[in-house]
Amino acid sequence: MTRYIFITGGVVSSLGKGVASAALGALLQARGYTVRLRKLDPYLNVDPGTMSPYQHGEVFVTEDGAETDLDLGHYERFTGVNARKTDNVTTGQIYSSIIEKERRGDYLGATVQVIPHVTDAIKEFVLSPALGEDGKEVDFCLCEIGGTVGDIEGLPFFEAIRQLGNELPRNQAIFVHLTLMPYIPAAGEMKTKPTQHSVKELRSIGIQPDLLLVRADRPIPEGERKKIAQFCNVRSSAVIQAMDARTIYEVPLAYHGEGFDREVLEAFGITDAPDPDLSRWREIVSRVTAPDGEVTIAIVGKYTVLKDAYKSLIEALVHGGIANNVRVNIEWIDAGIFEREDLAISRLQSVHGVLVPGGFGERGAEGKIKAAGYARTSKIPYFGICFGMQMAVIETVRNLLGDATATSSEFPAQGQNVVGLMTEWVQGNQVQARTEDSDLGGTMRLGAYEASLAEGSKVHEIYGAKTIHERHRHRYEVDMSIEGALSDHGVKFSGKSPDGRLPEIMEIEDHPWFIAVQYHPELKSRPFDPHPLFASFIKAALERSRLI
Structure with a gap:
């Protein structure tokens, strides 16, 4: 029997519901339970695939090819x-499904309304089987509701989970509400009113939170904690302080120290849960906060003013640092400056590695090409991802093959055009076809695909495998007709699709580390x-740091 935890937020957005949900899931896992996490997004877009990174941050792609909210990455x-695709739903998806049914006549002439049709569709999504990797129902399903309580677009979702709170058996659903407790310097004290009003708004639509997770930048005095408990109708022990952490990977430890997971289990009537094993989290925090050294990586991108556009990338670099026990400092460089300023490229002289990430469109492309060329000729470790690979290929064709x-x-x-629109590729047992006139949303090569690695290549050595499965999100592909000419200059396509038609990886042989x-x-x-x-990239950057 799966138990449900509904996580909502109030006061302001960006308080960290995604990290809080992920941390709670990790704590329940540490106690031996199985979990699945889901995100309910109230916006009208069908998915974030066509949304600007400035609006939404990165698009996180699942193994089965869904374009989803970045919280699924957490x-x-x-x-x-x-x-999975079944772990993220938007208002756009809900309404699209309902309208399709109405056009088919599935509602048999009934007036289609928010209640019950929209709320029923949301409940159907929430209650769809939450299965683990073993195919069995998980112990806990954590459902995060995007936005904040009181948002007009979120009302159907709050109504749906309110109904579920009554319809599910006793001790099978609880509500966790995340709020903000600001410190007012002029008054010299922390204020509970924002939390009180947020809970009041939540209770006005029929939801009584079982636990409050209160974000703060300093410890919450006991008196204020009791005040919140009294005015918000929860036990004092159920008011959990959520202070800023040195690293997001310290959050599970901090929440456990505040009794968050214990209070959640007690809200379900579970009092005999095993103690959690958090040793691996302590090791991760130790490596992040007390590393043996540091390296500096330049990220040359086009969305550098909004770091959430590269959320998974940032975390992956942190993980590379963990693997090498070093701190990874990131120098954010707008690719456009290389197009506007002739001497700007010299900013890469002092970094230990250059990374050009994914992106779309012409803006900043020439700057990324220059960054790839500088890294190639200056022997700086270079990591190109998606668009970063395409720009690296264009650079080598221009400067090694002489085709300006x-x-x-x-x-x-x-x-x-050495990079062109993919018009056909194989997904499973089906051929996917696209044209210039295809819709933008959901039409890219999405999800995990297999690739074959050339024996003796650097990537074969790094992966330690001949076959890999990696997640894609692109609609343009490098033209394989240039393979032979580039190979003569030491540029190899060392990873390809199983049929050999699509290049997946390029590397340069006479270079310390150049992989795209x-x-x-x-x-x-x-x-x-x-x-x-x-x-491997951070290891190469560490080796360079010892030389300069």
Whole structure:
């Protein structure tokens, strides 16, 4: 029997519901329970695939090819449980499904309304089987509701979980509410009113929280904790302080220290749960907060003003640092400055590695090409991801093969398109076809695909395997017709799709570390299992740091 934990937020967004949900899932796992985490997003987009990173942050892609909210990345990194398409739903998906049914006549002439049709669809999503890797129902399903209580677009979701709180058997569902307790310098004290009003709003729609998770930048005095408990109708022990941590991987330890997991279990009537084993979390925190050294990696991108656009990438670099017991400092560089300033490229002289991440569109492309070229000629470890691989290929064609017109069909400028739109590829046993006129949303090569590695290549050595499975999110691909010419200059396509038609990895032989991949390895990196490419890249950066 699966128990449900509904996690809501109030006061302001970005308080950390995703990390809180992931940390609670990790704590329950540490006590021996199985978990699955889900995200309910109230926005009208069908998925975040066509949303600007400035609006939404990164798009996290699951193994089975769903474009989802970045919080699912937190879920995977903290619990190690691969998310699925069935773990993220949006208002857009709910309404699309309902409208399709209405057009088919499935409602038999009934007036289609928010209650019961929309709320029933949300409940159906929440109650869909929450299965673990073994195919069995998990012990706990944690459902995070996006946005904050009181948002108009979130009302159907709050109504749906309110109904579930009554419909599920006793001791099978609880509510956790995350709020903010700000410190007002002028008054010299912390204020409980934002939390009180947030809970009041939640209770006005029929939901009484069982636990309050209160974000604060300093310890909450006992008097204020009791005041919150009294005005919000919860036990004092159920008011859990959630202070800022040195690293997000310290959050499970901090929450356990505050009794968060104990209070959750007691709310379900579970009093005989085994003590959690948190030793591996302590080891991770020790490596992150007290490393033996440090390296500096330049990320040359186009969304550098919003770090959430590269959330999984940042964490994967941290994991690479964990693997080598070093701190990874990131120098954010807008690719556009290399196009505007001739001397800007010199900013890469002092870094220990250059990483060019994924992206879309022409803006910043020439800057990324220059960064790849500088890393190649200056022997700086280079890691290209998705778009970063395509720009690296264009750079080598221009400067090693002498074709100055080399470009991508994604850009409006005319030239030799060494990168072009994928029109056909194999997914499972089916051929996927696309054209220039295809919709943008959900039409890319998405999810995990197999790749074969060339024996004796650097990536074969790094992975220690001949076959790998990595997650993709792209619609443009490098033209394989240039393989022979590049090979003569030491540029090898060392990873390909099983049929040999699609290049997955390029590497340069006469270089300390120059690897570019068409997929997104950052999506599969975990603190306890750093991705081998990131571990190897940081190791190469560490070796460079000892030389300069």
